[in-house]
Amino acid sequence: MESSKDNTFLEVKNLKMYFPVTQGIFRRKVGDVKAVDGISFKVKKGETMGIVGESGCGKTTVGRCILRIYHPTAGQIIFKGQDIADIPSDKVLELRREVQLIFQDPYGSLNPRQNAGSIVGEPLKIHRLSRNKEEYRSRVNDLFTMVGLDPEMANRYPHEFSGGQRQRIGIARALSCSPSLIVCDEPISALDVSIQAQIINLLQELQERLGLTYLLIAHDLSVVRHISDTVAVMYLGHIVEITGWEELYTNPLMPYTKALLSAVPIPDPTVEKKRERIILEGDVPSPLNPPPGCPFHPRCWMAIPECSKEVPQLRQISPGHMVACIRV
Amino acid sequence: MPPLLEVKNLKVTFDTMAGVVKAVDGISYHIDEEEVVGLVGESGCGKSVSQLATIQLIPTPPGHIAGGEVIFEGQDLLKYKADSNQMRSVRGAKISMIFQEPMTSLNPVFSIGDQITETISLHLKLNHQDAQQRAIELLEQVGIPDAAMRINNYPHQFSGGMRQRAMIAMALACHPKLVIADEPTTALDVTTQAQVLEVMMEMVKKIHNSLIIVTHNLGIVARYAQRIYVMYAGRIVEAGTSDDVFRDPRHPYTIALLKSVPRLDEPRGRQLVPILGLPPNLINLPPVCAFKARCSWAGQCKKETDPDLRQVGDNHFVRCHIDTKGELSGILQR
Numbered sequence: 259m260e261s262s263k264d265n266t267f268l269e270v271k272n273l274k275m276y277f278p279v280t281q282g283i284f285r286r287k288v289g290d291v292k293a294v295d296g297i298s299f300k301v302k303k304g305e306t307m308g309i310v311g312e313s314g315c316g317k318t319t320v321g322r323c324i325l326r327i328y329h330p331t332a333g334q335i336i337f338k339g340q341d342i343a344d345i346p347s348d349k350v351l352e353l354r355r356e357v358q359l360i361f362q363d364p365y366g367s368l369n370p371r372q373n374a375g376s377i378v379g380e381p382l383k384i385h386r387l388s389r390n391k392e393e394y395r396s397r398v399n400d401l402f403t404m405v406g407l408d409p410e411m412a413n414r415y416p417h418e419f420s421g422g423q424r425q426r427i428g429i430a431r432a433l434s435c436s437p438s439l440i441v442c443d444e445p446i447s448a449l450d451v452s453i454q455a456q457i458i459n460l461l462q463e464l465q466e467r468l469g470l471t472y473l474l475i476a477h478d479l480s481v482v483r484h485i486s487d488t489v490a491v492m493y494l495g496h497i498v499e500i501t502g503w504e505e506l507y508t509n510p511l512m513p514y515t516k517a518l519l520s521a522v523p524i525p526d527p528t529v530e531k532k533r534e535r536i537i538l539e540g541d542v543p544s545p546l547n548p549p550p551g552c553p554f555h556p557r558c559w560m561a562i563p564e565c566s567k568e569v570p571q572l573r574q575i576s577p578g579h580m581v582a583c584i585r586v
Numbered sequence: 587m588p589p590l591l592e593v594k595n596l597k598v599t600f601d602t603m604a605g606v607v608k609a610v611d612g613i614s615y616h617i618d619e620e621e622v623v624g625l626v627g628e629s630g631c632g633k634s635v636s637q638l639a640t641i642q643l644i645p646t647p648p649g650h651i652a653g654g655e656v657i658f659e660g661q662d663l664l665k666y667k668a669d670s671n672q673m674r675s676v677r678g679a680k681i682s683m684i685f686q687e688p689m690t691s692l693n694p695v696f697s698i699g700d701q702i703t704e705t706i707s708l709h710l711k712l713n714h715q716d717a718q719q720r721a722i723e724l725l726e727q728v729g730i731p732d733a734a735m736r737i738n739n740y741p742h743q744f745s746g747g748m749r750q751r752a753m754i755a756m757a758l759a760c761h762p763k764l765v766i767a768d769e770p771t772t773a774l775d776v777t778t779q780a781q782v783l784e785v786m787m788e789m790v791k792k793i794h795n796s797l798i799i800v801t802h803n804l805g806i807v808a809r810y811a812q813r814i815y816v817m818y819a820g821r822i823v824e825a826g827t828s829d830d831v832f833r834d835p836r837h838p839y840t841i842a843l844l845k846s847v848p849r850l851d852e853p854r855g856r857q858l859v860p861i862l863g864l865p866p867n868l869i870n871l872p873p874v875c876a877f878k879a880r881c882s883w884a885g886q887c888k889k890e891t892d893p894d895l896r897q898v899g900d901n902h903f904v905r906c907h908i909d910t911k912g913e914l915s916g917i918l919q920r
Contacts, residue, residue, distance in 0.1 A: 451802050454846065525832060537784050
């Protein structure tokens with residue numbers, strides 16, 4: 259009921275994804291990697307939710323849970339009013355017609371033995387979305403045009419395309435079954451600088467035209483800022499700060515977010531000379547053996563003894579701005 | 587004072603089945619003592635190859651240094667053979683390199699300590715114990731905790747950031763005059779990238795050497811470099827102080843690069859302007875401007891010749907026929 263009222267399209271409640279760690283020939287379970295440890299957020303229809311964080315923070319795992327590539331350990335994923343966290347695997351295919359994924363690596367994610375047309379058209383066959391050959395062909399042609407590729411290229415193989423074109427093929431494939439939610443997992447980080455803008459613009463244009471909802475997983479904070487409505491910052495399986503893009507970038511509160519923002523260089527020497535730089539100590543701890551209390555406290559310059567006692571919960575600081583830090 | 591390193595008209599070619607690739611097509615640049623210089627460009631523009639050529643690490647064949655001079659401390663390094671003693675005494679001792687991928691450039695079967703001491707004992711002629719001691723000091727300087735213990739670890743026991751720190755320690759072990767950092771932080775996370783760069787800059791300041799940062803990240807160059815060179819299709823298309831190049835870029839390629847990336851401090855809503863098309867094939871480049879096919883000024887450019895590098899400011903050079911003055915103002919300046 260609530261979800262229809264405030265236009266929530268996707269709601270993740272206390273999602274947990276633990277991967278067991280086994281040892282010995284009997285594969286005895288010795289512990290868990292808590293890749294995602296109780297995160298919650300909401301995404302409205304037609305909006306873009308950005309998830310930023312460094313490698314190993316669990317951002318990709320969140321995306322994969324929503325696609326049900328992983329079966330979450332606990333928690334709810336409410337998509338269009340239905341909890342999909344626990345649906346049986348034969349219902350997952352149905353879900354994937356609505357939720358699709360754009361991969362990071364346009365080289366590894368396309369089958370080199372399949373031509374571009376069949377890569378893009380495969381979901382149509384799997385989901386039986388075209389009644390006959392003509393319909394199939396015209397849909398594939400439409401998809402090619404939609405992402406800015408020439409339909410004549412449908413007979414070519416992935417190696418004949420450039421990185422940017424390959425990423426367009428991946429996007430066309432994700433769009434083929436007209437999904438409403440697309441998880442974009444680092445869609446541009448494998449591309450050259452001059453090509454990145456093309457893909458960002460294409461994603462924005464498609465969102466406007468088709469009313470898509472995006473979950474954008476990325477580590478590039480300037481790109482996330484450019485296209486997201488809401489941004490969640492993840493650290494070691496937890497969301498440590500979540501708010502609207504403008505608030506996050508003008509008024510970051512969590513020390514980790516501040517450090518993350520100050521680490522991104524701005525292509526302007528005059529601005530750079532004036533900026534305060536926060537350089538963190540040490541590395542991200544292993545998720546197998548996370549520090550007690552706040553996951554960030556061993557590297558935090560604001561940490562006090564209390565920080566290592568309890569995992570701080572997200573709390574609202576101002577309307578719509580949630581931070582998991584006791585020092586804020 | 588003559589510059590520390592002066593490269594004149596360097597050309598590097600690769601023989602391939604399809605023809606001769608002119609990876610570096612006559613570039614000239616210099617770096618002064620205690621200077622930080624950035625070399626920017628997309629993948630395949632020849633920026634890494636030009637740096638490998640400086641210390642003769644081009645795989646030959648298929649690669650050849652087809653011409654030019656690399657004058658370092660008054661001597662032309664290209665006069666020496668790649669495997670000569672003279673070249674060996676320069677490489678690692680006077681000019682050293684930090685490579686992009688610390689996992690592939692460190693040897694997995696030797697401990698970190700062995701790999702650092704190798705350089706030290708070779709060039710500084712220290713015995714094993716002294717070399718070991720020096721390696722521990724170096725690891726401490728680049729911020730590796732428990733250096734005395736960690737020195738016996740193998741590369742896989744280090745995290746990405748630590749490996750890159752170990753690479754920095756290795757490169758700076760013999761206090762070289764010049765360090766070439768080839769995409770030193772591309773494989774790293776943002777906060778680790780900031781850490782590693784900061785460590786690198788501190789070390790460079792401490793031992794008063796010069797640094798060339800090769801990268802595609804314009805932000806890193808803006809943050810650290812005093813002068814920059816922009817490369818495209820094997821050539822330098824723009825050169826100048828960072829202030830000149832970022833505040834008043836003149837080459838359409840530099841302008842396009844700056845327009846194509848979102849900035850953390852700009853008002854949101856600016857449409858990113860992608861650079862259309864692809865970099866040209868470096869085999870049989872026609873004798874016209876290599877950027878012409880992708881250039882937004884191509885319509886106004888009536889010349890069918892290859893432009894030369896011309897001076898547009900005190901220290902500002904550009905390889906373009908068109909006068910694009912002031913093009914970027916109002917777009918990025920607030």
